[in-house]
Amino acid sequence: xxxxxxIDLGTTNSCIAVVEGGQPTVVANRGxxxxxxxxxxxxxxxxxxxxHIAKRQAVTNAEHTVYAAKRLIGRKWNSPQxxxxxxxxSYRIVEGPHDDVRIQLRNKVYSVPEISAMxxxxxxxxxxxFLDHEVEKAVITVPAYFNDAQRQATKDAGTIAGxxxxxxxxxxxxxxxxxxYTRKSDMTIAVYDLGGGTFDISILEISSAGVFKVISxxxxxxxxxxxFDLRILGWLVDxxxxxxxxxxxxxxxxxxxxxxxxxxxxxxxxxxxxxEVNLPFIISGERNEALHLQCVLTRSxxxxxxxxxxxxxxxxxxxxxxxxxxxxxxxxxxxxxGGMTRxxxxxxxxxxxxxxxxSKGVHPxxxxxxxxxxxxxxxxxxxxxxxxxxVTPHTLGIMVIGGYFEELIPLNTTVPTSSSKVFTTVRxxxxxxxxxxxxxxxRRAEENELLGEFILTGLRRARSxxxxxxxxxxxxxxxxxxxxxxxxxxxMEQSITVTATSGLTEDEIKSMVAEARNFALTTREQExxxxxxxxxxxxxxxxxxxxxxVERVVxxxxxxRDAIGxxxxxxxxxxxxVEKGDTDALAxxxxxxSRTLRMFRGVVxxxx
Ligand code: AMP
Numbered sequence: 014x015x016x017x018x019x020i021d022l023g024t025t026n027s028c029i030a031v032v033e034g035g036q037p038t039v040v041a042n043r044g045x046x047x048x049x050x051x052x053x054x055x056x057x058x059x060x061x062x063x064x065h066i067a068k069r070q071a072v073t074n075a076e077h078t079v080y081a082a083k084r085l086i087g088r089k090w091n092s093p094q095x096x097x098x099x100x101x102x103s104y105r106i107v108e109g110p111h112d113d114v115r116i117q118l119r120n121k122v123y124s125v126p127e128i129s130a131m132x133x134x135x136x137x138x139x140x141x142x143f144l145d146h147e148v149e150k151a152v153i154t155v156p157a158y159f160n161d162a163q164r165q166a167t168k169d170a171g172t173i174a175g176x177x178x179x180x181x182x183x184x185x186x187x188x189x190x191x192x193x194y195t196r197k198s199d200m201t202i203a204v205y206d207l208g209g210g211t212f213d214i215s216i217l218e219i220s221s222a223g224v225f226k227v228i229s230x231x232x233x234x235x236x237x238x239x240x241f242d243l244r245i246l247g248w249l250v251d252x253x254x255x256x257x258x259x260x261x262x263x264x265x266x267x268x269x270x271x272x273x274x275x276x277x278x279x280x281x282x283x284x285x286x287x288x289e290v291n292l293p294f295i296i297s298g299e300r301n302e303a304l305h306l307q308c309v310l311t312r313s314x315x316x317x318x319x320x321x322x323x324x325x326x327x328x329x330x331x332x333x334x335x336x337x338x339x340x341x342x343x344x345x346x347x348x349x350x351g352g353m354t355r356x357x358x359x360x361x362x363x364x365x366x367x368x369x370x371x372s373k374g375v376h377p378x379x380x381x382x383x384x385x386x387x388x389x390x391x392x393x394x395x396x397x398x399x400x401x402x403x404v405t406p407h408t409l410g411i412m413v414i415g416g417y418f419e420e421l422i423p424l425n426t427t428v429p430t431s432s433s434k435v436f437t438t439v440r441x442x443x444x445x446x447x448x449x450x451x452x453x454x455x456r457r458a459e460e461n462e463l464l465g466e467f468i469l470t471g472l473r474r475a476r477s478x479x480x481x482x483x484x485x486x487x488x489x490x491x492x493x494x495x496x497x498x499x500x501x502x503x504x505m506e507q508s509i510t511v512t513a514t515s516g517l518t519e520d521e522i523k524s525m526v527a528e529a530r531n532f533a534l535t536t537r538e539q540e541x542x543x544x545x546x547x548x549x550x551x552x553x554x555x556x557x558x559x560x561x562x563v564e565r566v567v568x569x570x571x572x573x574r575d576a577i578g579x580x581x582x583x584x585x586x587x588x589x590x591v592e593k594g595d596t597d598a599l600a601x602x603x604x605x606x607s608r609t610l611r612m613f614r615g616v617v618x619x620x621x
Contacts, residue, residue, distance in 0.1 A: 017150040017179060017393055018140045019385025021187070022129060022167065024083040024237055025209030025352065027051045028379055029136045030386035031144065037191065037383040037390075040143045048378050049139070051132050051209075054078040055118040061532070063135040075103040075269035077118045081239055082128045084210045085114045086170070087163030094235045101243060101262075103269045111518075124517055126166045127525050130173035134529055137174060138536070151176040152389040154381050156211040157183035158232030158406050160452055161464050161494045168491065169517055173525040175533060179392055181491040184208075185215035186227055186403050187384030188350045192375050193219040194387050194399065200345040201228075203334075205363050205371070206381075207326060208351035210237040214330050216337040216344070226402040229337040229425045231329050236322065238276070238353045244318040245275035245310065249290060253306055259296060261306075267295050271306075278310050283355045287311040316358045323362045330366050336425055347371040350380055402427050405488055411496075412449040412458035414439050421486045424454065431487040435501065437478045445470040446482055450496050469498040471505060542596040549599050552606035553587055556580060559613040566616055576616075580609045 019037070021028040026048035030039045039047045044065055054067040055077045062070065071078040081102075088095050090108045099106045107122060109115040115122045133153070140148050153176075155167050164181050171178035185204035192202070199220050206213040213232035219225055249271055250261050261267045274290050281288040292306040334341065349371045353359055364370055391397035405428050410420040413436070421432045438446065447468050453461025472480050481501040488494050499506040517525075560577070567573020583605045590599040 015150055015393065016140075016144060016146075016148050017152060017386070017389030018137070018148050019187070019382050019387070019389050020133060020136050020151055020153045021184065021382040021385060022083065022133060022136075022153055022155075022170075023048075023051055023208055023381075024081050024211060024239065025051060026378065027132055027136055028382035029140050030379070030382040031140060032386050032390040037386045039379045039382060040140055042139045043142070049132075049135065050080075051083065051129075052078060052080045053082075053118075053128055053131050055121075057119075059119065061131065063131055072266060072269050072273065075265045076105065078269075079104050079116055079118065079128050081210055082116070082125050082132075084235060084239065085116075086125045086129060087160070087166035088114055090114055097235075101268075103265045103272070113517075124521070124525075126170040126517060126522075127173060129167065129170035130525065130529055133170055133174035133176060134533060137176060138533070149175070149177045150179050150389065150393070152180045152182060152385040152392070153178055154182055154184045154187045154385050156206075156208075156232060156234055157185050157213040157215050157227075157230040157403075158211070158234050159183075159492075160234075160407055160462055161492070162462075163234065164492050166517075168493070169522055172522060173529050175526065175530055178491075180388060181493070182385060182388055182401070183213070183215065183227070183230065183403055183406075183492070184381045185213045185230065185350065186217065186225065186401065187382075187388065188348055188375065188380045189215070189217045189219065189225055189384065190387050190399075190401065191380045191384035192346075192348055192372075193217075193225060194223070197221045201339065201343055202346045202348060203330070203344050203367060204348045204350055205326070205330065205354065206232075206350040207353040207359060208237050209353070210235070210239050212236040212326050212329065214326070214333045216333055216339065223398040224400045224402065226427070227404045228339070229333045230404055230406050231333040231336070232406070233325065233329065236325060237351075238279070240322055241279055241315075241319050241353065241356075242272060242275040244322070245278055245315065246271050248310075248318055249275065249306065249308070252308060253295075257298065257304055259298070259304070261296060264296055270295065279315065279356070282310065282312045282315050283357060285312070312357070319358070323358055326359075327362050327366050330363075341366075341368050344369070348375055348380070350375065350377050352378060403490075403492065404428060405430070405492065407452045407462075408454055409450070409452050409464075409486055409488070409494060411436075411484060412451060416458050418451060418453070418456055418458040418461055421484065422488065426488075428488045428492060429490050431485060433483055433485040436482050436484060438472065438475070438480045438482075439477055441477050442474040443477065443480070444472045444474060446472065446498070448484060448496065448498050450486075450494070452494075464494060465496075467496075467498070469500065471503070472500055473502060542594070545596055545600050545603065546591055548603055549587055549591060549606060552603065552610055553584055556584055556606065556610050556613060559610075559617060562617045563613050573616075576612065580613065583609050 019030045028048045030037050041047050042049050049064040050068040052067040054062040089112050105117040107115050168178050185206045188204050201218050204215045211234050215230040216228045278288050278290050294303045295306045296304050298304045347367045354377050391399040404425045408420050408424045409422040410418050413419040449466045450464045451461040483499045485497045587602050
């Protein structure tokens with residue numbers, strides 16, 4: 014059976030898991046860390062860096078280091094969230110050709126799915142190193158409240174990374190799977206997931222028979238740890254500006270240092286009641302003198318800076334519980350997911366709201382990837398007893414006359430699902446109808462998100478209201494939407510099917526897939542070449558260390574002189590191949606080096 018990897022593609026960190034011997038296991042990266050920063054950098058020399066190595070150099074290469082790309086994925090250029098990011102990010106966010114968002118690094122402009130793909134590609138390589146074989150199939154998680162465009166863009170990112178994304182699942186649902194797949198009782202759980210960039214709350218029923226049914230879900234795809242960091246950053250910038258009259262936001266390097274310091278202070282304040290923020294030489298003053306930033310932040314001050322953010326999450330919990338039609342007392346367990354749930358204020362707010370202590374049984378950083386791997390396994394297993402029933406987080410419909418929004422699939426409907434409604438023409442002799450596919454909760458269509466549009470043409474000329482058009486919405490198991498329109502009179506079905514786009518065309522995706530594949534091949538080749546060189550270096554050293562002893566043992570014998578001469582030749586040739594970087598020849602030369610070493614060891618009486 015092939016392996017399916019489960020990937021939690023986080024705003025701040027990503028995590029990967031596989032099911033091995035029936036057990037879901039998180040795979041550590043080469044540095045031994047179980048999570049990898051979702052950061053990408055391009056160095057001055059054009060080298061791509063991903064993960065910890067990108068994070069480490071972020072301050073000195075701030076303009077060309079991307080973090081929190083998930084906050085931008087699948088969004089339109091003009092959205093307030095993107096404009097907010099443009100103002101606050103140290104890297105350059107630019108407008109794309111399809112009203113989408115692009116990121117400029119060095120002299121190249123990248124789409125957001127391309128950036129996410131580079132992170133996914135790194136996660137794929139981590140899994141391949143661990144499993145020692147190639148992997149293709151993946152389940153990737155997204156926030157439950159992601160809309161169609163954000164899901165599609167995430168799927169595209171997977172495709173670009175060379176993955177066959179067999180399912181996109183919601184993060185809180187994945188957490189519930191990891192928590193519940195071994196439990197043998199019926200229960201209702203709430204999953205509160207506050208990560209680096211997004212917030213979700215889901216209420217689920219878990220049955221002992223292995224059915225996981227989401228009852229309701231809600232969230233905010235632009236509320237997470239980044240916002241807490243920005244509150245601290247704003248406070249630091251204001252303090253500095255009052256003292257020195259300088260706006261630190263204008264200096265990209267200072268901004269990146271402030272961002273790091275803000276996050277560090279926030280994390281420290283989860284364990285301590287006060288912490289010092291100390292940034293020497295943050296900027297130069299008017300007379301070119303070095304200025305330093307130094308101040309103390311207390312936990313209670315942090316809480317006052319961020320209280321409204323936490324309250325927003327509590328409001329959403331209330332709304333979700335209402336939509337589920339449940340009382341707090343009917344929730345058997347509350348799971349905390351996401352790094353931000355380590356903040357005492359968050360834990361307290363959740364405990365106060367649900368009137369119970371949250372479960373300590375899950376690891377907030379790993380549980381989502383574990384759940385994704387469990388789901389991946391069940392999708393390829395023939396006799397899997399597990400059934401996952403998720404819901405659509407947004408209402409779907411079309412724009413109708415008067416600018417109103419006509420609902421076809423209400424939010425919190427179990428997916429996959431489909432729904433049809435019959436509409437009629439609104440003008441005499443109308444031969445075409447434009448279908449505007451929308452997602453949102455407002456009665457006014459313009460306040461909702463436009464997913465796509467298409468025109469059904471060739472309608473019979475008739476009086477208004479006579480020609481009937483059937484509109485069918487479908488949501489597949491990935492939560493991705495498609496829409497069809499059919500002229501009921503002629504039976505003619507419009508061939509255009511609308512699905513949201515990630516802002517990339519098919520051709521763009523194809524060429525990005527090819528580029529990513531080349532990169533992966535080159536990286537693997539470089540790694541293989543490095544491995545061969547290291548092996549050759551090791552053998553050369555071991556042989557060189559034995560020369561004096563071999564010379565002593567065989568002193569005076571013709572055979573010995575001969576053998577030593579040949580060994581010197583082998584070593585000399587190996588050195589020249591290492592220098593030339595001729596990997597193929599060096600790989601063959603390793604045989605000769607190994608034989609020489611064996612022979613030397615035999616001569617001096619050493620074994621192994
Ligand atoms: P995630 O997206 O789940 O990886 O969560 C990342 C977010 O959790 C980031 O904003 C981190 O700063 C935040 N975080 C991680 N550890 C802590 C901590 N000990 N206290 C507060 N926030 C934390």
